[in-house]
Structure formats: C-alpha cells, structure tokens
Amino acid sequence: MSILQGSNLECVRGDRRLFRDINFSLEAGELLQVHGPNGSGKTSLLRMLCGLATPAHGQICWHGSDIRSLKGDYYGAITYLGHLSGVKDDLTAIENLRISSALAGVEIEAKKAHEALQHMGLGGRELLPAKVLSQGQRRRVALARLLVCGTALWILDEPLAALDSAAVKLVQNLLERHLGQGGMVVMTTHQEIDITTGATQRLQLT
Amino acid sequence: MSLWVIQRDLLLAIRRRADVLTTLFFFIIVVSLFPLGVGPEINILRTMAPGVVWVAALLASMLSLGRMFSSDYLDGTLEQMLLSPQSLAMLVLGKALAHWLVTGVPLVLMSPVLGIQYDLSADALLVLTASLLLGTPVLSLIGAIGAALTLGLRGGGVLVSLLVLPLYIPVLIFGAGAVEASAAGLGAGAHLSLLGAFLLASLVLAPWATAVSLRISME
Amino acid sequence: MAINWFKYSSPASFYFLAGKMIPLFSIAATILFAAGLYIGFFVAPTDFQQGEAYRIIFIHVPAAWMSMFLYVMMAIWAGIGLAFNTRLSSMMATAIAPTGAMFTFLALWTGALWGKPMWGTWWVWDARLTSELILLFLYIGFMSLQAAIDDPRRADKAGAVIALVGVVNIPIIYFSVKWWNTLHQGATVSVTQSPKMATTMLTGMLIMSIACWMYAIAVILIRTRTIILERERHTAWVGELRGVAQ
Numbered sequence: 031m032s033i034l035q036g037s038n039l040e041c042v043r044g045d046r047r048l049f050r051d052i053n054f055s056l057e058a059g060e061l062l063q064v065h066g067p068n069g070s071g072k073t074s075l076l077r078m079l080c081g082l083a084t085p086a087h088g089q090i091c092w093h094g095s096d097i098r099s100l101k102g103d104y105y106g107a108i109t110y111l112g113h114l115s116g117v118k119d120d121l122t123a124i125e126n127l128r129i130s131s132a133l134a135g136v137e138i139e140a141k142k143a144h145e146a147l148q149h150m151g152l153g154g155r156e157l158l159p160a161k162v163l164s165q166g167q168r169r170r171v172a173l174a175r176l177l178v179c180g181t182a183l184w185i186l187d188e189p190l191a192a193l194d195s196a197a198v199k200l201v202q203n204l205l206e207r208h209l210g211q212g213g214m215v216v217m218t219t220h221q222e223i224d225i226t227t228g229a230t231q232r233l234q235l236t
Numbered sequence: 237m238s239l240w241v242i243q244r245d246l247l248l249a250i251r252r253r254a255d256v257l258t259t260l261f262f263f264i265i266v267v268s269l270f271p272l273g274v275g276p277e278i279n280i281l282r283t284m285a286p287g288v289v290w291v292a293a294l295l296a297s298m299l300s301l302g303r304m305f306s307s308d309y310l311d312g313t314l315e316q317m318l319l320s321p322q323s324l325a326m327l328v329l330g331k332a333l334a335h336w337l338v339t340g341v342p343l344v345l346m347s348p349v350l351g352i353q354y355d356l357s358a359d360a361l362l363v364l365t366a367s368l369l370l371g372t373p374v375l376s377l378i379g380a381i382g383a384a385l386t387l388g389l390r391g392g393g394v395l396v397s398l399l400v401l402p403l404y405i406p407v408l409i410f411g412a413g414a415v416e417a418s419a420a421g422l423g424a425g426a427h428l429s430l431l432g433a434f435l436l437a438s439l440v441l442a443p444w445a446t447a448v449s450l451r452i453s454m455e
Numbered sequence: 456m457a458i459n460w461f462k463y464s465s466p467a468s469f470y471f472l473a474g475k476m477i478p479l480f481s482i483a484a485t486i487l488f489a490a491g492l493y494i495g496f497f498v499a500p501t502d503f504q505q506g507e508a509y510r511i512i513f514i515h516v517p518a519a520w521m522s523m524f525l526y527v528m529m530a531i532w533a534g535i536g537l538a539f540n541t542r543l544s545s546m547m548a549t550a551i552a553p554t555g556a557m558f559t560f561l562a563l564w565t566g567a568l569w570g571k572p573m574w575g576t577w578w579v580w581d582a583r584l585t586s587e588l589i590l591l592f593l594y595i596g597f598m599s600l601q602a603a604i605d606d607p608r609r610a611d612k613a614g615a616v617i618a619l620v621g622v623v624n625i626p627i628i629y630f631s632v633k634w635w636n637t638l639h640q641g642a643t644v645s646v647t648q649s650p651k652m653a654t655t656m657l658t659g660m661l662i663m664s665i666a667c668w669m670y671a672i673a674v675i676l677i678r679t680r681t682i683i684l685e686r687e688r689h690t691a692w693v694g695e696l697r698g699v700a701q
Contacts, residue, residue, distance in 0.1 A: 044606065045689055080319055083455050106321035114312025120251040121244075130313070132240045135321040159251075381620060385613045389603045398599050399617055402592040403624050406631040413635065434627075445620060452612040 032057050033093055034079075034183060034214060040087035041074045048074055049235050050087070058182075058212040059228040061205070063219065066235030072218040073113065075235070076187050079216055080110045106135055108183045113191075115172035119161035123147055123171045126160055131178055138178050146177040150200065165192045173197075176204055184208065186217040198223070238330030241317075245334030259300045260342045266292040267350045278355050285354035286364060286415035293343050293368060293411075294404050297375040300339045301383040301400070302393050304331060305450070309387050318454055324447040332380045332443065333373070340372035360415050363424045367414040370431040371407045377442035378403050384449035407434060466543050466683045467692045473676040480673035487666035494659035508572040515565035517664040518558045519583075521671060522590060523625075525555035529597070530622040533615035543679075545611035546686070548618065549601060550678035554671050556594035562587055582636035586629045593621045607686055 032055035040050040048071030077083040150170040209228035308314040382400035386392035414427035495513035529551040536545030604610035
C-alpha cells in the first residue's frame with residue numbers, strides 16, 4: 031500500500047468541472063510533478079491534498095486512512111507552501127520563520143532559525159522586517175520553513191516562482207536531500223526542474 | 237499553541253499602533269457626540285450614560301472585527317493556521333483574546349473617564365467598568381464568527397455588522413442594565429453574573445463555531 | 456405502500472414531486488384564506504373592549520407564529536445540509552428565508568396598525584415587538600450573507616452557521632428583551648391580556664394559521680424549484696426539460 035493515494039478525484043469550480051478521475055499513488059522518496067496549463071486545477075488539486083478543499087468526488091488517503099478523518103495527525107505530517115507565502119510584512123524574517131514553525135507545531139530555537147535563513151541566502155537580513163525584502167527574498171523566508179519542519183510530505187505550489195537561479199539551485203538541493211531521506215514531494219512548476227534522486231512521477235491536467 | 241498566536245498578534249499590534257488607537261478614538265468620539273446631540277442637561281445625560289457607552293463599545297469592537305482575520309487571509313497565514321496540527325478552535329480562541337486585549341481592554345480602561353463626562357457616581361463608574369470588562373470579551377468572541385463568515389467578501393465590513401449586532405443585544409441589555417440597576421439601588425450582582433455566564437458560554441461555543449466558519453470560508 | 460424517501464432527496468425527483476404538490480397547497484391556501492377571512496370579518500363577534508380593530512389579530516397572530524416557526528425550520532434544514540452535505544436541504548433553507556422574513560415584517564406591520572388604536576402609538580418597545588424586530592434582523596443577516604457569497608456551496612454552509620448561531624441565541628435574546636422590558640415597565644404599555652376568546656374567534660385564527668401554513672409551503676416549494684433549476688442548469692435532466700418546453 032502506498033503512503034499517499036488519491037483515487038477518482040474530481041474538482042468542480044462553480045459551473046465548471048476542472049478535472050475528474052485523477053488517480054495517483056506516492057511512495058517514500060518519490061516526487062509527483064503536476065503539470066497543466068493555467069486554470070487546469072493544479073492549485074485546486076494541491077489544496078485538496080492539504081485538506082483545505084474537499085474533492086467533489088473521490089478520496090485521498092494517507093497510510094490507508096482518509097485524510098478528512100485524520101485531520102491534525104495528517105496536518106502534522108505535511109508542509110504546504112501556497113501561492114501566498116504566509117510571510118507577514120510587519121515581522122522580521124526570523125520572527126516570521128519562528129512563528130510560522132510554531133504554528134505548524136515545531137518550536138525552534140533562534141540559533142536554528144538563523145542557520146536556516148543563512149542557508150537560504152538571507153544571512154544579515156534576519157532582522158529586517160519582511161516588507162523591505164524583495165519578492166524573491168520573501169519567498170526564501172517561506173522556503174526556509176522546509177529546512178526546519180521535519181515533515182514527511184511537502185506540498186509546494188510553484189515554489190520556484192520569483193526565485194533567481196541561485197535560489198532555484200538551493201531548492202533543487204533541498205528537494206533532492208528530502209527525497210533521499212525518504213520524504214515525499216508534490217509540486218507544481220512551470221520551470222523545468224531536474225531532480226535526480228528518487229523516482230519522479232508526472233501528472234498531467236488538461 | 238494559542239499562546240503563540242496571542243504573542244504574535246500583540247507584536248503585530250505594537251508594530252501597527254495606529255490601528256489600535258483608531259478604535260479607541262472612535263469610541264471616545266462617539267461617546268462625546270451624544271451630549272452634542274441631546275443637549276447638556278446633566279440629568280438626562282446621567283441616565284443615558286450606560287447605554288451610550290455600551291453602544292459605542294459595541295460599534296468600536298465591531299468596526300475592528302474586519303482586521304481579525306483579513307490580513308492573515310490576504311498573506312496566506314490563515315491557510316497555514318488551518319493546516320496546523322493544533323486545534324483550530326484553540327488558535328481562534330487565541331486570536332479572539334488578542335483582539336480583545338488590543339481593542340477591548342483600552343475601551344475598558346477609558347470608560348471611567350468617559351463616565352465622568354456624564355457625571356456618573358463613583359459606584360456607577362465601577363460597575364460600568366466591571367460590566368465592560370466582562371462584556372467586551374464576549375463581543376470579540378461572537379464577532380469572530382461574523383468575521384470568519386464574511387472573510388474575503390465584497391462589502392464584508394457592512395455585512396459583518398448585520399450579522400453580529402443582533403447577536404450583541406443580550407450583552408448590551410445586561411451590560412447597560414448593570415449600571416442602571418446599581419444606580420437604582422438594586423445591586424448589579426445579578427447582571428454581572430449573567431454577563432459572566434455569557435462569557436463562559438461564548439468561550440466554549442464561539443471558537444468552535446468560528447473554526448467551522450473559517451474552514452467553510454477558505455474552501 | 457413503501458415510499459423510497461431517499462429518491463426524493465435528489466433535486467431532480469424533488470423537482471417533479473414539488474411540481475405536483477404545489478397546486479394542492481395553493482388551492483388549500485386559497486380556500487382556507489377565504490374561509491378564515493370570512494369568519495374573521497363577518498362571523499366573529501365584535502370585541503367589547505377593543506371594538507373592530509382587534510380583527511387584525513386574525514393575520515397578526517398567525518404571521519407571528521409563522522415567523523418564529525419558519526426560522527427554526529430554516530435553521531434545521533440548513534443544519535442538516537451542513538452536517539450531511541445534502542444539497543436539497545440547504546436549498547430548502549434558502550427558500551424558506553424570504554417567506555419567513557415576509558411573515559416577520561407582516562407581524563410587525565399589523566402589530567403597529569393594531570397598536571395605534573389600542574395604545575395610541577404605532578410602536579411600543581414591548582418585549583414581543585422588540586424580539587420580533589430582532590428576528591427580522593436575523594433573517595436579513597442570513598439573506599444578505601447568502602447573497603454576498605458567489606459560490607453556492609459556501610453560501611449554503613455559511614448561511615447554516617449563522618442560522619444555527621441565531622437559533623441558539625433566539626431564546627437568550629428573547630429572555631433578555633423580556634427582562635429588559637419589565638425593568639423599564641413604567642415607560643411601556645403592557646400587552647398582557649388574556650380575555651376568554653370566543654370560540655368563533657379561535658376557530659377563525661386556527662383556520663388562518665393553517666392557511667398561512669399552506670401558503671408558506673406552496674411558496675417555499677415554488678422557490679425551491681427555482682433554486683434547483685438555477686443550480687442544476689448544466690445537468691442533463693434540466694437540459695431535457697428545456698427541450699420539452701421549447
């Protein structure tokens with residue numbers, strides 16, 4: 031039995047059916063890349079996988095049980111980064127990282143948060159309020175959570191948007207290390223990303 | 237933990253002091269407008285005072301409801317809260333308490349000063365402050381439901397007033413009633429106990445209803 | 456005879472069932488209204504205290520009953536829709552709201568008309584009138600919230616939450632207002648009057664109540680049918696229906 035399994039998923043937005051009969055299953059160390067044109071329901075699918083949205087039809091299972099019945103246990107095992115990065119303007123980079131981790135149930139020391147931000151190339155900017163950071167830098171603050179969260183499944187919606195090539199490289203390494211340790215990733219991206227570790231599955235939405 | 241949320245919201249409020257002060261000044265202005273509308277006759281003002289202060293507190297608390305979730309909604313933090321392994325109701329409780337600390341407590345502290353403008357006796361001032369202390373957290377807790385339901389809607393600010401103001405009525409009646417009863421020599425104990433009961437009931441029920449509403453609004 | 460009730464919980468079958476039931480309820484409502492009004496205006500004796508003006512209670516009382524009862528019904532249907540994710544019950548709740556608000560308004564309006572000759576004023580802050588006014592606010596809140604939300608599923612569920620919160624609050628609001636009213640007794644007129652009602656008056660009121668029931672059911676069914684058509688306009692069965700109509 032696979033760890034994350036989606037069966038016969040269907041998504042309806044207003045009057046439009048975005049997709050139907052989507053099936054996939056993910057094992058430890060696997061990456062699922064979701065492809066599709068704008069408006070094909072990629073974000074909707076990822077939000078379903080998080081449990082934020084309910085599929086019109088079908089079921090998503092984590093270790094064999096429906097995620098809707100698992101609730102908190104499942105939320106503790108995933109990290110979701112959406113279009114909106116969840117970075118607050120009025121908080122500094124380090125406060126943002128520490129508070130968002132605490133919300134996710136992982137309280138981290140200031141030292142660990144410093145290291146994570148440094149690793150993301152934000153050394154020296156830890157104490158700046160997020161509103162003076164650039165779009166890409168704010169994205170890096172959000173991505174720094176992946177370094178400290180320790181969850182098994184990462185659900186990433188366009189993680190490479192607004193990032194420069196150095197940061198893309200960083201994310202790539204991060205994903206490879208996560209997959210190498212038996213983690214799982216579901217992501218959407220328009221950019222080609224080249225991951226060599228683990229098996230990569232592709233899911234095409236039309 | 238809800239402690240984290242309270243801490244964070246207070247930190248944000250300190251960085252945005254202007255928002256807190258606007259609510260407080262709104263409260264002061266509304267209370268100060270009434271004598272201009274009804275005349276300076278001190279006996280009339282004295283009987284009106286509890287009602288005026290309480291209605292102004294209702295409006296001030298309601299006006300600031302929009303901020304409770306909307307900034308978290310716009311920058312994506314709310315999504316992360318919904319995905320927190322901790323209970324969403326506890327997080328909501330934390331946010332409602334933070335809202336009360338930021339908007340309710342200043343009103344409570346300011347009310348004796350405004351009561352003096354209306355020539356309230358020392359006893360009445362004490363009861364007024366006590367009733368606001370017990371009643372304003374109820375406003376934040378019930379208001380959270382309305383704020384959650386109207387999240388991201390066009391004209392949400394006006395809508396939230398339609399939804400929550402009728403629900404505020406019992407608090408208004410017993411809050412203002414407490415002061416009147418003490419002025420009439422009946423003692424405010426019964427009213428304050430009822431306000432306390434409202435507070436307990438809304439502490440238990442409102443965060444849960446708000447959590448359900450947030451999940452509905454975010455879907 | 457075994458009826459498969461679940462069959463009628465699908466919007467499509469309910470649509471046709473409701474279509475058959477609407478004429479029955481409409482006819483019943485018309486006949487009962489005619490009978491009730493006849494008794495109310497011509498048969499029932501003139502009240503020795505209140506004169507002819509009391510006759511407005513034949514509308515006022517049933518309207519007030521309906522206004523409260525429909526709110527509870529609305530909350531129950533909405534709650535079922537929220538708990539079991541049944542679309543039809545949420546549609547029923549949405550369909551009930553305008554009728555409930557209409558009866559609430561009618562109760563207030565007739566109350567005011569009655570108050571003028573009785574108390575010499577259109578409005579008194581009587582406990583019942585005040586609660587009725589607050590009930591109207593609750594209805595308006597429910598309808599405005601649903602109207603502001605574009606996505607029907609979210610509108611159903613958000614409406615259900617506010618309806619249920621309202622139902623929990625109605626007793627609290629009612630008793631607060633009642634208590635508030637007794638505290639301020641000096642300023643208001645007491646409406647407590649319990650004269651023995653003549654049997655014909657009681658009959659008239661009962662018939663009018665049932666007539667209001669029939670009317671409410673008919674109108675709610677019609678509105679539910681409209682909502683079903685609107686929401687299901689892309690399904691095959693509505694498409695066929697359109698084909699038949701053309």
